[in-house]
Amino acid sequence: MESNSVAKSAVKLFYFHTPELVPHTETPDCAIAIDVLRATSTIATALDAGAEAVQVFSDLDTLRVQSEAWPAERRLRAGERGGKQVEGFDFGNSPLEVTPERFRDRRLFISTTNGTRSLTRIQQAKTVIAAALVNRQAVVDFLKREQPETVWIVGSGWEGSYALEDSVCAGAIAAPLQSQIQLGNDEMLAAIALYQHWEHNLYGLLCQASHGQRLLRLKCEADLDYCSRVDILQVLPKQGEPGVL
Ligand code: 3SL
Numbered sequence: 001m002e003s004n005s006v007a008k009s010a011v012k013l014f015y016f017h018t019p020e021l022v023p024h025t026e027t028p029d030c031a032i033a034i035d036v037l038r039a040t041s042t043i044a045t046a047l048d049a050g051a052e053a054v055q056v057f058s059d060l061d062t063l064r065v066q067s068e069a070w071p072a073e074r075r076l077r078a079g080e081r082g083g084k085q086v087e088g089f090d091f092g093n094s095p096l097e098v099t100p101e102r103f104r105d106r107r108l109f110i111s112t113t114n115g116t117r118s119l120t121r122i123q124q125a126k127t128v129i130a131a132a133l134v135n136r137q138a139v140v141d142f143l144k145r146e147q148p149e150t151v152w153i154v155g156s157g158w159e160g161s162y163a164l165e166d167s168v169c170a171g172a173i174a175a176p177l178q179s180q181i182q183l184g185n186d187e188m189l190a191a192i193a194l195y196q197h198w199e200h201n202l203y204g205l206l207c208q209a210s211h212g213q214r215l216l217r218l219k220c221e222a223d224l225d226y227c228s229r230v231d232i233l234q235v236l237p238k239q240g241e242p243g244v245l
Helices: 039-048 060-068 115-121 133-146 164-180 186-198 202-208 210-217 221-227
Strands: 012-016 030-034 053-056 075-081 107-111 127-131 150-155
Touching (some): 012 164, 030 133, 030 164, 039 053, 039 107, 039 115, 039 127, 039 133, 053 115, 060 075, 060 107, 115 150, 127 133, 133 164, 133 221, 150 164, 164 186, 164 202, 164 210, 186 202, 202 210, 202 221, 210 221
Parallel strands (some): 030 127, 030 150, 053 107, 075 107
């Protein structure tokens, strides 16, 4: 190594397009789940609005049972399947329904089609984080500060298949760190390139993405607009106990 070259930190970033692609044989120092549309955007918004914590579930029945143990006046239950609110739940999964008046000091119990599934898949990591475009900088700052050795960024996808909006967010996290990190796989490099191509029109990208199209058909255009905004929240949703951010 030349004496004037800049030494790269040991942080190694991998991107996995879906939770199904996450290796079963290893555990990273830090795992970051992304579901830009809309679970991790909603989770960040709920914590920013003063929610006491967010507890994630991959299935609705476990959520129903476990949330019963929590006082009714201190909990909110969000259930989404196929983009729609599940009957009997207080919320679907729209970050625009999150207000400090409703969320402050309450625990949010949430289960969504893909996002909470990817969060539950990475629970073995030493540090688990939920990221979206809205809180991107808080995640970047955490990685710069803590320098975890191995970082897995995991897209939630849609029922096992690739999601454009999660990739662009992975790229948005890695792009400002590029000179300081090692790229763990080609997927990470591709995500950075995707972000660099679309960074000035993220709303446009979300509108073209297949899940964006699905949400547009459900009249959720304002959600796409909100979820495409970068760095509007300072919150870092980080797991304290298993499943609780
Ligand atoms: O798949 C998910 O976890 C959800 O975020 C999907 S939706 O945006 O609420 O439709």
